[in-house]
Amino acid sequence: MKKSIVVAAIAIPVLELFIITAFVNWLGIWQTLLLMFATSILGFIFARKQGMQVYRLARLQMQNSQIPSHALLDGLCILFGGILLVIPGFLTDAIGVFFLIPWTRAIGKALLLKIVHSSMTKGNWTVIKRR
Numbered sequence: 337m338k339k340s341i342v343v344a345a346i347a348i349p350v351l352e353l354f355i356i357t358a359f360v361n362w363l364g365i366w367q368t369l370l371l372m373f374a375t376s377i378l379g380f381i382f383a384r385k386q387g388m389q390v391y392r393l394a395r396l397q398m399q400n401s402q403i404p405s406h407a408l409l410d411g412l413c414i415l416f417g418g419i420l421l422v423i424p425g426f427l428t429d430a431i432g433v434f435f436l437i438p439w440t441r442a443i444g445k446a447l448l449l450k451i452v453h454s455s456m457t458k459g460n461w462t463v464i465k466r467r
Contacts, residue, residue, distance in 0.1 A: 352425035359426065375429045379421025382436055386414045409445045410438075417441075 359368040390411045394404035417435030420428040434440050 348427065352427050355426045372424050372426070372429075375426075376422050376424070379418060379429065379432055379436070383414055383418030383421060383432075386436055386438075387411065387418070390414060406445070409448060410441065412448065413441045413444045416444075 356368065356372075359371070363371070390407050394407035394411070397404040397407060413435045417432040420432030420435070423432075435444050
């Protein structure tokens with residue numbers, strides 16, 4: 337797990353620079369910068385809208401004495417997607433949009449649940465129950 341994080345921390349910026357360079361050669365520097373700025377702004381607006389919807393759903397579920405587990409997972413995915421959209425670059429924007437669109441976010445939620453479940457079964461997490 338730690339190795340893959342280090343590889344991703346090195347590979348993603350290198351890929352981003354390659355993609356940005358390709359866009360600069362294709363569109364020009366100002367158009368590329370404008371496109372990157374526009375995706376950040378649109379991503380922020382979309383993430384805020386999605387986040388407010390999830391917040392209302394979680395609040396409604398709690399008022400009805402339900403545990404908002406899926407709403408919380410949606411919220412985490414939206415937060416992650418929003419952060420990725422604010423980071424300059426097209427690869428991170430694509431991944432961020434993936435986590436913001438509800439029907440593709442379901443794949444991200446399933447992956448997140450799998451990672452958490454795997455960590456818990458390996459004993460990497462401890463659940464403490466208080467009275």
